[in-house]
Amino acid sequence: MKFKREGKEPQQKCDFSQDAELKSPFSASRKERERNQRVLSQGAEAVILKKENLILKKRIKKSYRIDELDEKIRKLRTRSETKLLERASKIIPIPKVVKSDEKSKEIDMEFIDGKKLSESLDNFKLEKQKQVCREIGKSVAKLHDSGIIHGDLTTSNMILKEEKTISHEQKIKGRSDNGKLGSLYFIDFGLGFMSNKIEDKAVDIHLLKQALEAKHFQNWKALFKEVIKSYKNSRDYNLVIERLEKVEKRRRYRH
Ligand SMILES: Nc1ncnc2c1ncn2[C@@H]1O[C@H](COP(=O)(O)OP(=O)(O)O)[C@@H](O)[C@H]1O
Ligand SMILES: [Mg+2]
Numbered sequence: 724m725k726f727k728r729e730g731k732e733p734q735q736k737c738d739f740s741q742d743a744e745l746k747s748p749f750s751a752s753r754k755e756r757e758r759n760q761r762v763l764s765q766g767a768e769a770v771i772l773k774k775e776n777l778i779l780k781k782r783i784k785k786s787y788r789i790d791e792l793d794e795k796i797r798k799l800r801t802r803s804e805t806k807l808l809e810r811a812s813k814i815i816p817i818p819k820v821v822k823s824d825e826k827s828k829e830i831d832m833e834f835i836d837g838k839k840l841s842e843s844l845d846n847f848k849l850e851k852q853k854q855v856c857r858e859i860g861k862s863v864a865k866l867h868d869s870g871i872i873h874g875d876l877t878t879s880n881m882i883l884k885e886e887k888t889i890s891h892e893q894k895i896k897g898r899s900d901n902g903k904l905g906s907l908y909f910i911d912f913g914l915g916f917m918s919n920k921i922e923d924k925a926v927d928i929h930l931l932k933q934a935l936e937a938k939h940f941q942n943w944k945a946l947f948k949e950v951i952k953s954y955k956n957s958r959d960y961n962l963v964i965e966r967l968e969k970v971e972k973r974r975r976y977r978h
Contacts, residue, residue, distance in 0.1 A: 768800070768913055773834060777821060782828040797828040800913065805830055807912035811871055815862040816884075816906040835908045837884035844878055844939055851904075852942060853949045855883060858907045860953030863927070866909075868958050872923045874914030876931035878938055882908045921959055925966035928954070929974075
């Protein structure tokens with residue numbers, strides 16, 4: 724069985740040359756565009772632009788693919804990610820899709836003004852790190868119970884939007900925050916798919932475990948424990964955990 728992550732396309736720089744739409748931030752109307760639009764990230768699959776309070780996720784052309792096939796793939800992936808974002812938004816915090824256009828392969832969504840977990844989790848106090856991880860487990864359980872597999876559960880795809888409102892009483896007590904975690908947003912459903920298979924859920928959890936181990940190695944074991952603690956709310960919890968052991972054994976033998 725192949726892991727979904729292994730299906731990722733090879734890393735490649737953006738090929739702007741053959742995409743008239745994509746030229747726009749950098750060419751003709753460049754100056755005008757640059758004023759209110761900037762490149763936030765340039766991944767293997769998509770370029771992410773920020774424009775005011777919107778994120779524009781645009782799937783880029785791959786020169787190594789035949790034109791016709793490339794067009795089809797980008798169109799289908801744009802459609803699939805939009806559907807998953809919309810489905811998931813009914814159950815957990817997800818950026819709202821404002822517009823999705825298969826022709827330009829672009830999804831416009833709400834910009835989440837928060838802290839990306841890959842960059843911030845380690846700086847939180849351990850108790851807060853654990854609290855965040857319980858929230859991760861809770862959200863993954865909800866997604867899985869709805870048959871949504873995220874496919875890329877890393878902390879780069881999670882943004883914590885903290886609550887900033889502090890009550891008068893809290894101010895008097897000298898608190899700088901209200902003790903509430905705020906909302907944990909999941910983004911990037913580009914590798915996601917619909918499935919109720921125990922195997923797919925176990926692999927999703929396995930990838931999350933690996934991501935914690937690789938990126939947040941100081942406390943990763945304690946953190947993963949918290950994830951699992953709240954993943955217990957999931958309908959197939961026992962079966963998924965049982966399968967997770969098999970997935971891990973299989974992986975070990977492969978290396
Ligand atoms: N809705 C959003 N709000 C804020 N930042 C975002 C949003 N969507 C994407 N980003 C930023 O862009 C980066 C890449 O977006 P992502 O959808 O994860 O694409 P990729 O497939 O390239 O990983 C994210 O890690 C995040 O920093
Ligand atoms: Mg991502």
